[in-house]
Amino acid sequence: MSGDASFVWLTCQAPIRFDTTCKSCSKLTNHSLGQFVSFRTRSKGLCLGWTRPKTQSRLNNLTMMPIGVPKVAYRVPGAPQADWVDIYNRLYRERIIFLGQEIDDEISNQIIAVMLYLDSEDNTKPIYLYINSPGGSVIAGLAIYDTMKHIASEVVTVNVGLAASMSSFLLAAGEKGKRLALPHSRVMIHQPMGGAKGQASDIQVEARQILRIKESLVRDYCNMTGQPYEKMLKDLDRDNFMSAYEAIEYGLIDRVIEIKAT
Secondary structure (H helix, E strand, O other): OEEOOOEEEOOOOOOEEOOOOOOOOOOEEEEEEOOOEEEEEEOOEEOOEOOOOOOOOHHHHOEEOOOOOOEEEEOOOOOOOOEEEEHHHHHHHOOEEEEOOOEOHHHHHHHHHHHHHHHHHOOOOOEEEEEEEOOEOHHHHHHHHHHHHHOOOOEEEEEEEEEEOHHHHHHHOOOOOOEEEOOOOEEEEOOOOOOOOOOHHHHHHHHHHHHHHHHHHHHHHHHHHOOOHHHHHHHOOOOEEEEHHHHHHHOOOOEEOOOOOO
């Protein structure tokens, strides 16, 4: 934190909250920047100037706040003013879905709901699914996959970090010719895993279910990549990591998004 008698510029690694006052302001109102910054504005505009008592420490003006989902200003069409919404809701308005965690039933249901809504709103525009995920539940992932194939909107998939396990399956399931990746992203494929427990008969039932799912995944991978069945079966036997460019050769994606040199 640094500044002079009139202005303060804040540099902080954690979200902060601060109040400002100005000698020239006659009317002050509180204003909040989502979860991150609170400051005061005068009725006719933003007041950046401040003064502080000589005996008061600068640190007393800072209140550490918990880190949460980033919020951005967004004005709903027709609304009189902007409101603060979390970044993911804002991205939904641009038809962008971000899968940035392990796939479970909760995140699967959220993604499915958003896809269905965006498709009903306008099925002539593509939906963009950005992926940076270690994978997760096969059943939850297949629910997303089936929804992608069910809706009329094209789903453009983009690997922005790691698309592993079930996430690699969703990456490859994007619209043909529109499965993308950043240069330093990675892909990992492997066979489905199970965690059966209980009586021997219960474990047998679970094992048969896993084998049926594996057979289905292998055939779907073959359709999406063009790889022969036997090769696909062998490659899924163990963790198989690929660079973005290797993923192109394998048929999991179609193009690497080149970063322009500055």
